[in-house]
Amino acid sequence: MKIIISNADPRPIYEQITSQIKNLIITGALKSGEALPSMRFLAKELRISVITTKRAYEELERSGFIETVAGKGSFVSGMNADFLREEHLRIAEEHLQQAVDAAKSAGISRDELVDTLLMLYDSN
Numbered sequence: 001m002k003i004i005i006s007n008a009d010p011r012p013i014y015e016q017i018t019s020q021i022k023n024l025i026i027t028g029a030l031k032s033g034e035a036l037p038s039m040r041f042l043a044k045e046l047r048i049s050v051i052t053t054k055r056a057y058e059e060l061e062r063s064g065f066i067e068t069v070a071g072k073g074s075f076v077s078g079m080n081a082d083f084l085r086e087e088h089l090r091i092a093e094e095h096l097q098q099a100v101d102a103a104k105s106a107g108i109s110r111d112e113l114v115d116t117l118l119m120l121y122d123s124n
Contacts, residue, residue: 017056
């Protein structure tokens with residue numbers, strides 16, 4: 001599992017870790033039941049505080065992406081298809097919001113934006 005921490009990223013380090021692990025789970029790079037590195041190991045690899053990795057893992061557990069078993073470690077949770085679909089939809093909505101904001105600031109009409117979206121959707 002490769003996590004990249006960027007000092008140029010305005011988000012806190014624990015959020016960078018959380019978002020990258022979520023992405024690995026959503027894309028299927030990390031499978032249900034797969035073990036995550038221990039908090040200490042990940043902290044050592046990233047050269048950050050264990051407290052930071054603990055916070056990231058707690059956030060992932062709170063949002064249902066991982067499960068922690070005392071004495072055994074943290075594992076990718078067995079999420080259901082509806083949960084994954086909702087997470088994908090949330091990500092798509094974030095990107096669409098960025099597109100809407102860019103279109104409005106450039107004076108692109110709603111109809112032009114919808115036409116562009118349909119064209120892109122149908123071309124794939």
